[in-house]
Amino acid sequence: MEVLPKQGAVGAEVIGIDVTKSDAQTVAAIRAAWLKHGVLLFRGQNLTPEGLAAFSAQFGELEPPPASEGGTREELGNQPVWYISNVKENGQAIGSLGNAEAEWHTDMSYLPEPPTTSILFAQEVPPSGGNTSFADMEAALDALDDDLRKAIAHRTVHHDSSTTSVGETRRGHDAVFDVTTAPGASHPALRTHPETGRVSLYLGRRRHAWIEGMAVGESEALLDRLWEHCAEPTFAWEHVWRAGDLVMWDNRRMIHRRDAFDPTTRRIMLRTQLCGDRPFK
Ligand code: SIN
Numbered sequence: 001m002e003v004l005p006k007q008g009a010v011g012a013e014v015i016g017i018d019v020t021k022s023d024a025q026t027v028a029a030i031r032a033a034w035l036k037h038g039v040l041l042f043r044g045q046n047l048t049p050e051g052l053a054a055f056s057a058q059f060g061e062l063e064p065p066p067a068s069e070g071g072t073r074e075e076l077g078n079q080p081v082w083y084i085s086n087v088k089e090n091g092q093a094i095g096s097l098g099n100a101e102a103e104w105h106t107d108m109s110y111l112p113e114p115p116t117t118s119i120l121f122a123q124e125v126p127p128s129g130g131n132t133s134f135a136d137m138e139a140a141l142d143a144l145d146d147d148l149r150k151a152i153a154h155r156t157v158h159h160d161s162s163t164t165s166v167g168e169t170r171r172g173h174d175a176v177f178d179v180t181t182a183p184g185a186s187h188p189a190l191r192t193h194p195e196t197g198r199v200s201l202y203l204g205r206r207r208h209a210w211i212e213g214m215a216v217g218e219s220e221a222l223l224d225r226l227w228e229h230c231a232e233p234t235f236a237w238e239h240v241w242r243a244g245d246l247v248m249w250d251n252r253r254m255i256h257r258r259d260a261f262d263p264t265t266r267r268i269m270l271r272t273q274l275c276g277d278r279p280f281k
Contacts, residue, residue, distance in 0.1 A: 001026060003033045003040075010136040010254070011237040012037040019045055019055045019246060027058045030248075034117075035195055039134045039237065039249040046244065047121050049081040052270050055246075056080075056119050060274035063115045066108050067161075067170040068096035075171070084120075084269040086261075095268065102165035102258040104135065104231060105205035107251050107273055110161030110184035115273035119248045124268040125241040129261030132247070134254050135236040137200035141190065144201070144229060151222055152201075152211070155189045158182065160208035165257075167207065179210040179219070186212060188281040193252055200253050201230060202279055230255065252279070 001017045012033060017026065019042055034040050047055070056062060065082030067073045070093055085095030107118045120132070141149070161184040162173040169175050176182045189211070191202040203209065206227045211219040239247060249256065251273070261267060 001029060003037070005037060006237050008237045009139055009235050010037065011039040011041065011134060013041045013043070015043075017042060020047065020051050022055065022058065031059065034248060034250060038136055038138075038254050039247060041239065042246040042248075043242065044244045045121065045246045047246065047270070049270055052119065052121050052246075052272055053080045056117075056272040056274065059117060063108070063273045063275045065271070065273070066164075067172060068164055069168040069171060070096055072170070072172040080272055082271045082273075084271055085267060086263060087124075087266050087268055097164065097166050097258075099130075099261050099263040099267070100166040101260040103167075103205060103207065104227070104255045104257040105165045106202070106255050108276075109187065109202070109204035110159040111276070112185045113276040113278050114185075114187075115251050115276045117248065117274040118251050119246065119272045119274075121270045122241045122243050122245045122268075123270060124266050125243050126261045126265035126267050129259050129265075130267050131238050131240050131259045132256055133236045133238040133258075134249055134256045135230060136253065137202065137230065137235075137255060138193075138198050138253055139235045140230045140232075141199060141201045143235075148222075148225060148229065152189045152226060155214075156186050156212045157189045157203055158184060158186045158210040158212055159204035160184045163207055165205060176208045179208050179216060182208045182210065187279040190281055191252065191279040192281060193250075194277055194280075198253070201226070202252075203227065203230065203255075251276070
């Protein structure tokens with residue numbers, strides 16, 4: 001197995017490995033590369049949902065998928081693999097998030113203990129569009145202006161659980177009209193990585209976020225400035241998918257987003273996530 005760092009800010013490609021055959025030594029090497037680079041790409045993999053779950057489980061306990069417009073966590077809870085897709089079979093969506101753009105976010109940061117890891121496998125991809133970008137929030141914090149860093153350093157951010165990254169209200173939730181009463185969890189705006197000791201910005205997602213203790217207008221203005229900074233291309237790597245790609249990222253350090261794509265084309269992605277830990281400063 002060889003690890004080739006990406007040329008940009010973040011990420012690496014792992015070559016020479018069939019992940020269905022990874023032994024304990026390989027898993028340890030993948031883990032070390034993942035902690036170092038934040039996001040890893042493995043091309044040319046051939047995975048069933050069970051194979052993805054089995055590979056993922058070598059890195060930790062599987063967290064049940066998030067609720068979406070199509071189902072609550074209880075309804076989806078007994079299946080570890082989450083389908084992200086715009087494909088419909090017999091008029092029924094086979095997965096979540098459709099074909100729309102997904103805004104920058106950290107997976108499931110509205111939980112008290114958000115997943116450490118997300119692992120995404122491309123089963124079928126459209127001819128164009130649907131690219132996924134990953135951005136490094138340690139680098140974003142390092143590059144943050146002093147005044148913005150001071151403004152956010154000791155703050156707690158409330159992370160809304162009502163709405164998906166494509167803006168749909170999850171089944172079992174109400175639309176949010178007041179961010180101060182949104183459901184979800186609160187976390188320090190800066191978090192220390194429990195394994196590397198590095199500190200990153202931890203903002204979750206922009207929509208319905210609130211910096212606790214601030215007037216809503218003040219919080220919105222500060223969040224806008226922070227997100228404008230986080231979205232700078234210099235912190236990011238944009239992945240153009242091929243079927244058979246597997247991408248694994250550190251959810252404590254990275255944010256990600258997805259481009260929209262033509263709804264008449266098909267995209268089927270399978271995702272697992274691993275149980276997390278409570279963020280601390
Ligand atoms: C996600 O995990 O947020 C979805 C990313 C994608 O569909 O590429």
